[in-house]
Amino acid sequence: MIKRLFFVLAVALLFLGSCRKDFSNIQVKQEQSVLFTSKITGQVQTRMSGTQWDEKDSISIFMYQGEALTAGNVIPVGFNKQFITQRNGNFSPKTSADAIDFPKDKQVKFVAFYPFQRRSDLQRELNISNQQQQATIDYMIGHSANAMGYQQGPVQLNFGRLMAKIQVRVKGAGINAVNAKISSLRTEAIFQIDQSQLTPRQVSKDVEGKVLATGLETVIEWVIFPGKLSGQSVMVFTSNKGDRYTWEIGKLATDYVRGNRYQYSIDLTDDGTVDPNPTVSYMELPVISNSADLEYNFKMTPDRSKRNFSMLYDKKNRIAHWVAYPLSGDYLGGQSRTDNWAYDPSFSNFTQPLLSRGFGIGGIDRGHQIPSADRTKNYAENSTTFYYTNMTAQNSSLNQGLWARLENQIRSWARNSGVDTMYVVTGAGIRDGNAPVEYVKDNRGEDVAKPKYYYKALAVKRGQDYYTIGFYVENKAAQASAHFNSYRMTVAELERKTGHRFFPGLPEATKSMINNAIWR
Incomplete structure (x- = not known):
């Protein structure tokens, strides 16, 4: 009986010791693993704003050591890892292969890019010719605020938008639906992540805007690369009655700034002309700076x-x-x-x-x-x-x-x-x-x-x-x-x-x- 009691106690102690060991390992792993919180600065461009994302939105993560990201100081185990969110802006690895651990002996920083692209370099191809899924072309770059080390908790990523947005609100007598295109719009660019440099290619197309609402007023949007439109760019409206109206938007020579939204109220008149009134979201808004502070x-x-x-x-x-x-x-x-x-x-x-x-x-x-x-x-x-x-x-x-x-x-x-x-x-x-x-x-x-x-x-x-x-x-x-x-x-x-x-x-x-x- 006594032997049996000692045997039971021994098994119990062995089991408890095993549990403590496993629990300890879990804690250590959680402390080593890199997780992220996020915040988006600037004006709202798509449904992503502040800390709100869509479920399964994914970003590319790069972990590096030093003052700035370069191809030479990216830590290999933290190169282009895919992290996803459940709408709340908290990002975790998509798979176990994407998990990153803090180095025990290094202070590291992070750069992120939205959306995730599986590539083996620090260059990204941007294409805005299809405006119908604007969230996928709401390109953003994110940075960690400070260098962080082992066991220091989640990393805050501050995202800034790379793109600008044009929104037009269109109305006219007897018109209850409008489509619109911008001609000669640059649609392709290269973004170099380590330099945060966006370089548009000399590729221009006629791009149809995304229609958000119809009725007495039609709302149409384009996500565009920052900078000026071509002087030859025009916006062509086609009403539900088949009438066409042309607005020479390129002649405004507006320097569209990344992270900002530019809004115009458009009246299509009976004599076939376009009467645009700039409101820029709200007329009084200056261009908004992107900054963590x-x-x-x-x-x-x-x-x-x-x-x-x-x-x-x-x-x-x-x-x-x-x-x-x-x-x-x-x-x-x-x-x-x-x-x-x-x-x-x-x-x-x-x-x-x-x-x-x-x-x-x-x-x-x-x-x-x-x-x-x-x-x-x-x-x-x-x-x-x-x-x-x-x-x-x-x-x-x-x-x-x-x-x-x-x-x-x-x-x-x-x-x-x-x-x-x-x-x-x-x-x-x-x-x-x-x-x-x-x-x-x-x-x-x-x-x-x-x-x-x-x-x-x-x-x-x-x-x-x-x-x-x-x-x-x-x-x-x-x-x-x-x-x-x-x-x-x-x-x-x-x-x-x-x-x-x-x-x-x-x-x-x-x-x-x-x-x-x-x-x-």
Whole structure:
């Protein structure tokens, strides 16, 4: 009996020891294995956005050691491995053969490419001649933020889009369906992953757009390579009645920027002509930068009835580089300032300055980028202008003097007869040449970038034409008698000074002049 008991105990101990050994091996394997999370920056191009993908979307993964990926420093066991996601942006190896382990003695980085292509080099063939499955041509490149080592957890991949998008919304009397082609569109390119360089080939075709919706308005899209279309490119519309309309889109000479969407409203008229109106998603949106530290955010009004404002927010420096918004009678009313200071629910609190008590520095205000007085329709809309993401460290006399007078004038221009909507971009520049970024402290003692200058870019449509103007002011005290007209410039000049591209749907000629009859 005793022998039998000892035998049972021995078997049990052996079994438990085996289980512990197996469990330990599983843990070690999990710690060694490379897994990924992901985020897509820039405007929405297809159903892939932020951390949302489709099930079974797959990417190519390259693991390397050093500052930049080259053919010589790719680690062979991490060359072009296929990883897939279950919609949530978390990527794992498709098969056991695709699994990658962290090297025990090396710090490594990663580059990813979407979509996965099984190749033995760092070059990818891109082809956009078929627009009907746009997700497959929404080409993207992803990078890990930092070098990582053994047992350090999932790797964050930050993806940026390589392509631009054109969207047209077409309507016309008696027309309820339209097809469209762009002629002389470049359809092939080579992308060199290690150099992040896209080189279009001299191959051009007539490419039919993808029809997203029909009815009173037809929506058609093309994913295109960045850059300018051929000057000979035309967009040809064919209605359900068989009528053909031609728009010489190539003559716009628009420089389409990767990661951005360009939208046009098209009226097909009875006399057979095309009347295009650029809206570029929303007319006020500048070209959006792709960066791990910058996040584009679009806000509807709290009641979801209309768009409110957009911003390009710098989570590292806790400041919006710009805030863009429409201004019209739809947003103006009798609501007074709510002073409802609060965190912006669109961002983590830890990426925002805490400014419930202001900056606590004499001569520095919590300067709004979208003014409180530009959202006075109701309490809820006005409250959104008091989000901390909309605040900047602005010189008090500037904020309460010259800048306030300029904002009053903009509201006056928006109310002028014949003006439907004023499009406004307000920005705060934190870098000027090689000068270092200056910081002030928030209520937690955290650093917040202090702007070196402010600017406004304005566009308005009167009749069939758009008119633009820009303003640029240093973040320092201005003379009490100073007039904002002393700080005006063309939008084209403002682009050169700030490095941003405003109203990308408008021709350069429109952005290179100021019509004094409009801006008086």
